[in-house]
Amino acid sequence: FQRLMPVDALRIRGRHNAANALAALALATSTGAALGPMLHGLREYRGEPHRVEPVAIIDEVEYFDDSKGTNVGATLAAVRGLGAERRLVVILGGDGKGQDFTPLADPLARHARAVVYIGRDAALLRAAVGAALDGAGVAQLDAATLPDAVQVAAGQARSGDAVLMSPACASLDMFDNYVQRARVFVEAVHALALEHGVSLESGQ
Structure with missing residues (x-):
């Protein structure tokens, strides 16, 4: 297992959002995307308005x-x-x-x-x-x-x-x-x- 970032570093809350973030990372890394910029993007992502x-x-x-x-x-x-x-x-x-x-x-x-x-x-x-x-x-x-x-x-x-x-x-x-x-x-x-x-x- 690889530690990527603390869950509370995500601006979006809830276990379901953390699972979605991991799925997005897995999909993107499978296409060759660099992990660092994606982790930065996840830290800054505020989620959709009016969704938790x-x-x-x-x-x-x-x-x-x-x-x-x-x-x-x-x-x-x-x-x-x-x-x-x-x-x-x-x-x-x-x-x-x-x-x-x-x-x-x-x-x-x-x-x-x-x-x-x-x-x-x-x-x-x-x-x-x-x-x-x-x-x-x-x-x-x-x-x-x-x-x-x-x-x-x-x-x-x-x-x-x-x-x-x-x-x-x-x-x-x-x-x-x-x-x-x-x-x-x-x-x-x-x-x-x-x-x-x-x-x-x-x-x-």
Whole structure:
């Protein structure tokens, strides 16, 4: 085995992103690409906007925008990827588009400290995953708005945790699109940082 770089040198978080980075390196090196420039590129790569995108660290809790997580599969990847490293408080909900939410139950039971439900299909989400979360001692809470959900999530999170907004749903019940949902989330996190006297420019 060859040590390439520490996982925390990657700006993109989660075990799934580290696995993707290794796959990309393997493919590129098989074509003769030089390893050094690729490792530099990986260190600088910030990922796609609204895909498990780091927003802030407030009181040793990191906040992530995964507003592009508009379906169960995307949220599963985010929960498993981030949850491999820490406990999560997950903000879920919106327009479920008739999806089956039950595949979320076991990963949330394993990786979440709490789940905060928002949006039109909050009750359907709770019905699909609630029993598994109750059995695992995962707190379940409701919020009327996304800014409220950020406040509720912050109250549940502990030092070292992550708050992950990965709705597993479309945004159109509450927002114009997923970009607006992301903007509202980021603004709410920035407001929370101000309340706590945290300067986001310093990344603290």
